Amino acid sequence: MFIKDIFNSKKPVLSFEIFPPKQESKVEEVEKAVKEMANLPIDYMSVTYGAGGSNSKNTARIASYMKDNLSVTSLAHLTCVANTKDDIENILNEYKSLGIENILALRGDKPRDYDGELFPGYSHASELAEAIKKHGCFCVGGACYPECHPDSPNIDVDIENLKNKVDAGVDFLVTQMFFDNNAFYNFRDKMIKKGINVPVTAGIMPLTNAGQIQRMAILSGGASMPSKFMKMISRYEDNPAALKQAGIAYAVDQIIELVSNDIDGIHLYTMNKPETAEKIVTVINSLF
Numbered sequence: 001m002f003i004k005d006i007f008n009s010k011k012p013v014l015s016f017e018i019f020p021p022k023q024e025s026k027v028e029e030v031e032k033a034v035k036e037m038a039n040l041p042i043d044y045m046s047v048t049y050g051a052g053g054s055n056s057k058n059t060a061r062i063a064s065y066m067k068d069n070l071s072v073t074s075l076a077h078l079t080c081v082a083n084t085k086d087d088i089e090n091i092l093n094e095y096k097s098l099g100i101e102n103i104l105a106l107r108g109d110k111p112r113d114y115d116g117e118l119f120p121g122y123s124h125a126s127e128l129a130e131a132i133k134k135h136g137c138f139c140v141g142g143a144c145y146p147e148c149h150p151d152s153p154n155i156d157v158d159i160e161n162l163k164n165k166v167d168a169g170v171d172f173l174v175t176q177m178f179f180d181n182n183a184f185y186n187f188r189d190k191m192i193k194k195g196i197n198v199p200v201t202a203g204i205m206p207l208t209n210a211g212q213i214q215r216m217a218i219l220s221g222g223a224s225m226p227s228k229f230m231k232m233i234s235r236y237e238d239n240p241a242a243l244k245q246a247g248i249a250y251a252v253d254q255i256i257e258l259v260s261n262d263i264d265g266i267h268l269y270t271m272n273k274p275e276t277a278e279k280i281v282t283v284i285n286s287l288f
């Protein structure tokens with residue numbers, strides 16, 4: 001099923017993000033986690049793509065596993081960094097042959113230890129989105145950044161580029177994680193003013209352990225952390241059980257407020273943890 005059709009038929013939409021393993025030996029472990037999460041009432045699951053292709057086979061494998069074995073709509077990520085146009089064509093043919101219908105078109109960042117040409121095919125996600133649309137038969141998503149992508153000089157330039165990406169064929173958007181809902185509301189207002197009117201689903205990452213804090217700061221590209229969030233971290237960072245409980249409660253609070261403010265969807269960065277996903281969904285289930 002095309003994800004744009006899910007957005008047309010219900011609101012809000014609930015989705016999870018999974019990352020595939022780098023090693024073959026871990027595929028079954030991830031499939032087990034995906035299977036547990038598929039029992040929850042979700043609308044689709046996305047599978048990330050290792051920029052540079054480090055785990056690209058496993059992205060396709062997990063995305064088709066959830067679709068074929070668990071009847072869950074899948075969204076396979078794809079990055080253009082370090083890929084030639086022929087590489088992209090081959091991956092699109094593979095996705096198509098596996099019956100994958102939804103692709104999140106991304107630029108990606110420089111892969112670690114990669115010294116080759118960074119963008120030998122497409123330089124921006126908008127170019128990739130256009131190529132995927134030309135290839136045909138795919139619903140295409142794109143990423144967006146409520147607090148501005150780090151490469152952009154300011155949010156207005158970033159939104160201008162986002163508008164071009166949507167015009168190139170992006171059917172829906174998924175946001176970078178954020179911890180301050182006001183950042184999202186301001187961004188949504190700017191998008192509406194710019195005439196961007198595809199559905200936008202909000203990326204929420206629950207904090208479940210102290211080790212995640214630094215990673216979150218890097219992954220989020222410097223998302224602002226409100227004082228309420230920082231106080232929670234400093235109060236509980238040495239108490240793993242309390243931090244996990246508080247982190248999940250914080251994510252739940254964010255979601256309830258977003259849903260009350262007419263959001264198109266929530267995309268949970270589940271970090272392959274069925275237990276965390278279940279704890280959150282059990283509380284918010286009837287909001288969806």
Ligand code: FAD
Pocket residue numbers: 047048049050051077078079105106107108109123124125126143144149150151152157158159161162165174175176177203
């Ligand atoms: P783009 O849309 O190309 O934007 C990147 C920068 O270029 C922005 O600053 C933009 O304003 C600017 N720009 C765009 N078009 C132009 C133009 N024509 N001229 C000048 N500047 C322009 N990474 C992975 O490796 N694998 C994943 O699976 C993955 N999944 C992600 C999922 C989500 C929801 C998000 C938010 C990010 C994900 N990322 C992933 C990270 C992503 O690859 C990086 O954030 C990357 O830096 C930007 O990707 P993009 O697709 O947003 O790029």
